[in-house]
Amino acid sequence: MQQSLNSSKRIESIDIIRGLAMVIMALDHVRDYVHIGANTDDPLNLATTSPALYFTRWITHFCAPIFVFLSGTSVYLQSLRKSKKELGIFLLKRGLWLIIAEWKIVAFAWTFNTNFNIIPFQVIWAIGISMFILGLLVLAKLPYRIILILGILIVGGHNLLDIPESKPGFEAGFWWDLLHHGVFKVYPITDNRVALLVYPFLPWTGLMMLGYCAGILFSPQFTAAARKKILLGIGSGLILLFILLRFSNLYGDPVPWTRQDSPFYTFLSFIKVNKYPPSLLYLCITIGPALVLTALVESVKNRFTGVMVTFGRTAFFYYILHLYVIHIVAAVFFFARGHSFAEAKNVGERFPFMYVAPGEGNGLLVVYAVWLGVVVLLYPLCKKYDQYKSAHKEKWWLSYI
DSSP: OOOOOBTTBOOTHHHHHHHHHHHHHHHHHHHHHHBTTTTTSOTTOTTTOOHHHHHHHHGGGGHHHHHHHHHHHHHHHHHTTSOHHHHHHHHHHHHHHHHHHIIIIIHHHHHOOTTOOEEEEOHHHHHHHHHHHHHHHHHTTOOHHHHHHHHHHHHHHGGGGHHHHTSTTOOOOHHHIIIIIOSSEEEEEETTEEEEEOOOSHHHHHHHHHHHHHGGGGSTTSOHHHHHHHHHHHHHHHHHHHHHHHHHTSSSOSSOOOOOSSHHHHHHHHHOOOTTTTOHHHHHHHHHHHHHHHHHHTTOOSHHHHHHHHHHHTHHHHHHHHHHHHHHHHHHHHHHTTOOHHHHHHHHHHSTTOSOOTTOOBOHHHHHHHHHHHHHHHHHHHHHHHHHHHHOTTOGGGGGO
């Protein structure tokens, strides 16, 4: 019997995987704010990192791709109950709202800067602009197959842009950087305001298109058994594609892997792939396992999956709250070390994302303790919000949070 996708039968595997991604994401943000090496060294730098620090960072690579991909999947599921015009207009409005939220609500959470002179282009911006573009495609009534082809071409082909970008003397301007190349690039907007480019949007938009197309697997057209088989096949295929392409060092990531002093560190080099912008291989090794896990957890129902469902159903609400909570914790640590508000302002100007002065900070045990504390603190808040949202479906504004 085919499963019906309505309010009484929601396929929870999507929420489980999204919730798991949100929980793991908080680990990376705690590390950004609390760890002694925050913003002074790359935790994936094989010359200076430790295995524990490396994997603390590497595991969080799964978060943004899952967040973006499943945003596209959710859009497709909305298309089952909305007209193309209704859905397209909603995506335009929600996309713009997410961009504004990035520049105001999220920017302040990261920086505690009341001047708002840093305009970030991070993951919420990437989701917002991708959602806006997808809305235009929906309003244009672009066929499903064309959106799928466009998504494959963008995700599979955008690394061709690495070729001109790698040539000596290449200089990207603002719009090119915004499209593909910008990695923590700073562009002045006015005398006291700058744009900080972190997430060039082209590959993320392609990924959202693929997530949208994957949504059909969660529609009534597919049984749970068929869906599981297809997800396992696609996920395993992406993992195999990663291994083959990565081993060849021919295409798919701008930085080749190299042999290290030990087989283990050679393996770390092999799996170290480019997130900014997300390379084809980065997306293969994150989305591939995510699809496999999605297939495997659909029939699992226990206390852990129930908690992940709550986080997954309240992802944006959780995202906003966790940034503020982590930043407040980092500020408490900073002032507990004897610093003043003036010193906090100076640190904020040099490292706008944190309250860690160079040479200060905590070890990984503290990072993990703070992370668990943040997750435990936010769970009852997210559960209350989820209950409120479920009980008040008539409130239109809840669909934007």
